[in-house]
Amino acid sequence: MANIKKYGFATKAIHVGEQPDFREGATGDVVVPIHLSTTFARKKVSEPTAGYEYTRSLNPTRKALESKLASLENAEYGLVFSSGLAAESTVLLALLNPGDHIVAFDDLYGGTKRLFNQVFSNFGFEVSYVDATDTSLVENGIKPNTKLVWIESPSNPLLKLSDIKAISEITRKHGLILVVDNTFLSPYFQKPLDLGADVVVHSSTKYIGGHSDVLGGAVLVNNATYYERIQYHQNAIGAVLSPFDSYLTLRGIKTLALRLEKHQENALKIAHYLASHPKVSKVIYPGLESHPQHELAKTQASGFGGVLSFEIKGTITDAEHFLEKLTVFALAESLGGVESLIELPSIMTHSSVAKEIRDQIGITDTLVRVSVGIEDVEDLIADLAQALE
Secondary structure (H helix, E strand, O other): OOOOHHOHHHHHHHHOOOOOOOOOOOOOOOOOOOEEEEOOOOOOOOOOOOOEOOOOOOOOOHHHHHHHHHHOOOEEEEEEEHHHHHHHHHHHHHHOOOEEEEEEEEOHHHHHHHHOOOOHHHHHOOEEOOOOOHHHHHOOOOOOOOEEEEEEEEOOOOOOOOOOOHHHHHHHHHHEEEEEEEOHHHHHOOOHHHHHEEEEEEEOOOOOOOOOOOOEEEEEEEEEHHHHOOOOOOOOOOOOOOHHHHHHHHHHOOHHHHHHHHHHHHHHHHHHHHHHHOOOOEEEEOOOOOOOOOOHHHHOOOOOOOOOEEEOOOOOHHHHHHHHHOOOEEEOOOOOOOEEEEEEEOOOOOOOOOHHHHHHOOOOOOOOEEEEOOOOOHHHHHHHHHHHO
């Protein structure tokens, strides 16, 4: 496609990286083929065929996905990995050295905190956690050895927002790298690179794949030096996305725009329903005017997403009973699939975070996180109603 930047999101989601090949001998596939070969033959010893040597280093199906994701995030470069945590690990190994310090949001996915605290701490990386909703705390957390700031916006599971543009101004002033996990909103609703971020990471398992059937991660950058370093480590470490999983992710992306609109529509209706329910004490969703950063959500993103959290009145036992009575919602970890998922972070996704830390940041034993799917919203509300009663 000539000048892909002129096209809209949905057009790029369908076409970038998958243009039919009309060269002699090609078949004009509308969908990019799954290139399963692990190695690629060459005619001359010194010249790889079209740059392909070994599929860990470069694969045509994976390359198509990387090109598509880069176009959707308004990035120059894209890389995909075998999981979101593989993507995060590769970024850290590529951009940091032992002794470097990270300022991180205190409300992060439990797996990311586990990676920071239990894995990379053994290799001399230091992490300080701050409430990144207050940009002054981010700047105050910077030390002489700080190299990187890491945030999620919205955060997991408390859906706190960081002012990405304001934080990017701080990181530029101090010569730091800003990494933004954009999993919750996807490039459809939010583009952190446009707001000043240096690196965007995704668990593409979630909204990008969209069907709870393919594990993956992604890294998007504009800086050529960062790209070269991350790509080098991607190849050296080898945590790459397989050709078949790349194909599944490519297929999922094509409906991303349609799916996100329905996720958001359902989530907003459910948030309003829960906010009026007598057995619910609190609903957290950026699309509600009651959310303390509702105005920020409207200015730095084009939508609010499909994830919400709420506090159920009572004890952890009451929360467990409620969750176990649901029939349409699946009691399961993860998010972003077409089906609605619900979970108790304190026992499930954030169980690896120490209880005193959970209590400190507000992840209570009765906090429920919901990934609202694209089912008929009337059925979802009826399911919540019967379980709450």
